[in-house]
Amino acid sequence: MKQVIQVIVSILILVTSSAISQTSNNISNSQVMKIVMINRPTNIFIRMLVPGSALHQSKSRTVEIKAVQISYRFTSKPNSGLASFISTPTFLEIHDPYTRKICFIDADHSFYVSDTSGMKGFTVGPGALIWSYSYFELPDSVGDSSAISQFEKSFDDQKFNQEWDNRKRNRIELRQVVPQFYFSDGPYPGGGTPLPKLETIEQTDGILRLDIRNPVTKIPADFWIDLKSKKVTKSVVDGQEMDLNTGKPFAVPLKAK
Amino acid sequence: MWAELLQDAWAINGVASTNIDAQTSNGYGYLWANKWIINQMPGYWVGLSTEVGIPADLLPTPTNGNYNAMTNTTGAAGQNSPTPSQKCWPDHAFQQYGSLYYDPSYGLIHFSPTDLQTNCMTCFGNYMGQSGSQQIFSVEQPSETVIVFVPE
Numbered sequence: 201m202k203q204v205i206q207v208i209v210s211i212l213i214l215v216t217s218s219a220i221s222q223t224s225n226n227i228s229n230s231q232v233m234k235i236v237m238i239n240r241p242t243n244i245f246i247r248m249l250v251p252g253s254a255l256h257q258s259k260s261r262t263v264e265i266k267a268v269q270i271s272y273r274f275t276s277k278p279n280s281g282l283a284s285f286i287s288t289p290t291f292l293e294i295h296d297p298y299t300r301k302i303c304f305i306d307a308d309h310s311f312y313v314s315d316t317s318g319m320k321g322f323t324v325g326p327g328a329l330i331w332s333y334s335y336f337e338l339p340d341s342v343g344d345s346s347a348i349s350q351f352e353k354s355f356d357d358q359k360f361n362q363e364w365d366n367r368k369r370n371r372i373e374l375r376q377v378v379p380q381f382y383f384s385d386g387p388y389p390g391g392g393t394p395l396p397k398l399e400t401i402e403q404t405d406g407i408l409r410l411d412i413r414n415p416v417t418k419i420p421a422d423f424w425i426d427l428k429s430k431k432v433t434k435s436v437v438d439g440q441e442m443d444l445n446t447g448k449p450f451a452v453p454l455k456a457k
Numbered sequence: 458m459w460a461e462l463l464q465d466a467w468a469i470n471g472v473a474s475t476n477i478d479a480q481t482s483n484g485y486g487y488l489w490a491n492k493w494i495i496n497q498m499p500g501y502w503v504g505l506s507t508e509v510g511i512p513a514d515l516l517p518t519p520t521n522g523n524y525n526a527m528t529n530t531t532g533a534a535g536q537n538s539p540t541p542s543q544k545c546w547p548d549h550a551f552q553q554y555g556s557l558y559y560d561p562s563y564g565l566i567h568f569s570p571t572d573l574q575t576n577c578m579t580c581f582g583n584y585m586g587q588s589g590s591q592q593i594f595s596v597e598q599p600s601e602t603v604i605v606f607v608p609e
Contacts, residue, residue, distance in 0.1 A: 285525040288589035308587040325584040389550035
């Protein structure tokens with residue numbers, strides 16, 4: 201009888217410990233990963249665009265402002281998404297002098313835009329304009345260390361994954377509004393595609409004007425972009441206006457039509 | 458470059474061919490040539506950044522050739538190399554003669570855009586930006602043919 205009870209107790213212990221282990225795994229799989237700062241924040245200067253408005257007779261302005269760049273690592277390797285492969289997610293803490301807010305946003309953008317909808321970072325990539333929104337905003341009255349601490353508490357790998365997934369939709373293709381090979385390092389197939397050099401940015405009443413230059417071929421291109429409809433309404437490359445309706449993956453000069 | 462060399466070699470022998478640039482359409486900016494081991498699709502191709510270009514010849518190579526969504530593996534020989542180090546391109550060039558497309562980079566013959574996409578490409582994608590020292594591209598395998606042949 202004693203032996204039978206011992207066997208039953210052993211089975212119960214096994215079943216219970218297995219269930220606990222399973223529950224523990226489930227918790228581990230769904231756990232969010234926080235971030236830890238890996239070096240001291242550094243001051244950098246960023247280019248910020250303040251949009252203009254015809255109605256309010258305000259002109260678009262571009263200003264250089266100071267921002268704080270902070271590099272992190274995740275506390276443990278995230279289970280899924282882009283975060284699982286990013287070694288040092290890096291963010292900017294920006295004191296927006298116009299909205300009087302502190303914003304935390306991805307670093308590495310070409311320029312930043314401050315308007316009533318919040319802070320956005322824009323990247324002029326080879327063939328596309330891509331943007332992302334700030335992760336976290338709070339009043340400017342909060343001190344730097346408190347702001348960083350609150351950002352870290354609010355942030356996790358899932359927020360990071362979500363914002364990067366959004367970049368698949370937060371983009372406007374520019375390759376289709378320039379001649380073939382414009383974004384390449386030469387007028388031939390298979391070339392490298394360097395990051396375009398940003399020359400001038402302006403935004404008035406939702407129309408972003410972007411002047412860029414290919415850093416290798418030195419050819420300039422100017423775009424007028426309706427941010428609401430996500431469409432390029434006009435493109436001028438090397439002084440020639442482009443036909444934007446060729447039905448091809450690239451544009452040709454209007455005169456050559 | 459290789460396509461033009463083939464065109465010139467044929468021209469010396471009195472054979473006229475058409476230079477073809479295989480481009481991506483439907484909003485895709487880049488193509489990834491064979492072969493890759495797929496880890497996750499759709500996903501993100503993450504390379505280490507350099508100042509040279511985007512993407513920069515797949516170099517420097519990440520640990521075990523793992524670019525997140527895909528892991529690099531031996532592909533088609535070409536360009537005097539068992540596996541050319543660059544396997545991601547904005548486009549690809551070769552020669553058309555008659556109804557066939559002669560690809561001097563890899564010593565292959567293609568029959569159509571669908572044939573090229575099905576047999577020689579792993580996936581298509583777009584530049585998404587940079588995080589720290591890493592370049593990020595979204596990648597996927599579209600069900601439709603997204604390669605178009607553009608005669609030059």
